[in-house]
Amino acid sequence: MTAPLPEFPGLSKEAIKQTILPEVFQWSLANGLIMYPAGFSPESASITPISLYPTPIRKDCFQDAIDVQKAYNKLYAKISQNSADNWLTQRMEEFADADPEFTGKLWALYLEVKKIGISQKLKLGVFRSDYLVDQKSKQIKQVEFNTVSVSFGGLSSKVGELHQFLNDTGKYSPRGLPFYLNEIPVSASSQLLADGLAAAIKKYDGSNAIVVFIVQHNERNVFDQRILEYNLFKAYNIKSIRLTIDQIHTHTKMDETSKRLFLSSTNEEIGLVYFRSGYTPNDFVTEQDWKNRLQLEVSYAIKAPDLLTQLSGAKKIQQMLTDESQLERFISDDKIRDRLMKTFVKIYPLDNTPLGIKGKKLAFESPENYVLKPQREGGGNNIYKEDIPTFLSKLKEDEWEAYILMELIDTSVHDNILIRGSEIFHEPIISELGIYGCILFDDENIYTNDYSGWLLRSKFSSSNEGGVAAGFGCVDSVVLY
Ligand code: ADP
Ligand code: MG
Numbered sequence: 001m002t003a004p005l006p007e008f009p010g011l012s013k014e015a016i017k018q019t020i021l022p023e024v025f026q027w028s029l030a031n032g033l034i035m036y037p038a039g040f041s042p043e044s045a046s047i048t049p050i051s052l053y054p055t056p057i058r059k060d061c062f063q064d065a066i067d068v069q070k071a072y073n074k075l076y077a078k079i080s081q082n083s084a085d086n087w088l089t090q091r092m093e094e095f096a097d098a099d100p101e102f103t104g105k106l107w108a109l110y111l112e113v114k115k116i117g118i119s120q121k122l123k124l125g126v127f128r129s130d131y132l133v134d135q136k137s138k139q140i141k142q143v144e145f146n147t148v149s150v151s152f153g154g155l156s157s158k159v160g161e162l163h164q165f166l167n168d169t170g171k172y173s174p175r176g177l178p179f180y181l182n183e184i185p186v187s188a189s190s191q192l193l194a195d196g197l198a199a200a201i202k203k204y205d206g207s208n209a210i211v212v213f214i215v216q217h218n219e220r221n222v223f224d225q226r227i228l229e230y231n232l233f234k235a236y237n238i239k240s241i242r243l244t245i246d247q248i249h250t251h252t253k254m255d256e257t258s259k260r261l262f263l264s265s266t267n268e269e270i271g272l273v274y275f276r277s278g279y280t281p282n283d284f285v286t287e288q289d290w291k292n293r294l295q296l297e298v299s300y301a302i303k304a305p306d307l308l309t310q311l312s313g314a315k316k317i318q319q320m321l322t323d324e325s326q327l328e329r330f331i332s333d334d335k336i337r338d339r340l341m342k343t344f345v346k347i348y349p350l351d352n353t354p355l356g357i358k359g360k361k362l363a364f365e366s367p368e369n370y371v372l373k374p375q376r377e378g379g380g381n382n383i384y385k386e387d388i389p390t391f392l393s394k395l396k397e398d399e400w401e402a403y404i405l406m407e408l409i410d411t412s413v414h415d416n417i418l419i420r421g422s423e424i425f426h427e428p429i430i431s432e433l434g435i436y437g438c439i440l441f442d443d444e445n446i447y448t449n450d451y452s453g454w455l456l457r458s459k460f461s462s463s464n465e466g467g468v469a470a471g472f473g474c475v476d477s478v479v480l481y
């Protein structure tokens, strides 16, 4: 039995504007719950889009999502290890070319690196598995599994602390008493993700090795990344620097024999390359950028993630794993496999297999139940419901194979107030729970496998997508019931 749904605090818009918003702004600025605004200059930050209140999540669902994370980490590590008779290689040979612009290029890059030789066997997975709670079954259902550049682990901790502060100091209630008597947990992701990066450096054989964050130009979500960097230094004395992909050949050098990578300016050795970019073709502008990605992969530095781990996060792979006979190759334990299977909704390929033929039919007969996804990351790429048939009709049928058709997850709507700059929106929202995990492994062994905290992102229930950076959503926290 779960407790009753926590009430929504019924403060007036006036009370919110006059009393709570200044609290929120000042807490956020004092504690770094911030982002750069569009067209920013480096000295001026603004408050991250957030929800005013934590959003109710069932305790059993929250716990389920946490409980399966290590099994998910291990599953994707095994795929990346190319276990089950080179399963990933075989799958890539089948479908990488369906997306020549990106998946195909990453795959070609991997083949090139393999020819040159892979000098570093260790890989670090910094993952996030995203879920919506299905309102009918009251179970978590997976939206996607991210294996590259997972974000908001730093800010997630901050927003939980803000909500806890506002509640515990009575700011949500006109009488100055805590409003939510239920638990408002704080995600430890800002430390746990730093711990994950540290585990890789500790295992790396080189002294005083540093971490390179590979970041986008004009990144607005800098502070989320910086929080990890500062925690890493504070807890472990491990230094980090930030480079963009186009700076690799000018700012680093590789020893041709040992393949060890060094920062040119200081000669410090780079033990870990942590990608907070490189998940979209837009992150590679010139041929030099691709060469630089290759150089990083060839180098002896540990990659988070290496190319195979990044490729294992393809949406096409997610679709294939919903077939239990495929999942069985990686997870022999029936109980664990069962738990993961329970988190899946139906996902169809759009090819000429029996399942694919069914998928094609459903896409045209009942598109209102589906979302169509290309092999892309970072939000804003999907096609929803009634737009699917028109979209597909504009493509040649053999081009459909680059997409997957996924059942829409029907999640409950909650009340909340979203804050974006000085604007507040009182609208129904839906929330997506993300669970972080870190895993350090090579082709034979898993060295560390950890759950690394959580994230709740919310968006207007009227919008299809919920990217905070892309501009449709906000960072939220949970109140458990
Ligand atoms: P991306 O890698 O671009 O983040 P996602 O698969 O996470 O791609 O899709 C983006 C967003 O679309 C999700 O955050 C969610 O809001 C919505 N979405 C994706 N799949 C589903 C689904 N099966 N049911 C409901 N909403 C979904
Ligand atoms: Mg997503």
Ligand code: MG
Residues within 6 Å of the ligand: 144, 145, 146, 376, 377, 378, 379
């Ligand atoms: Mg994604």
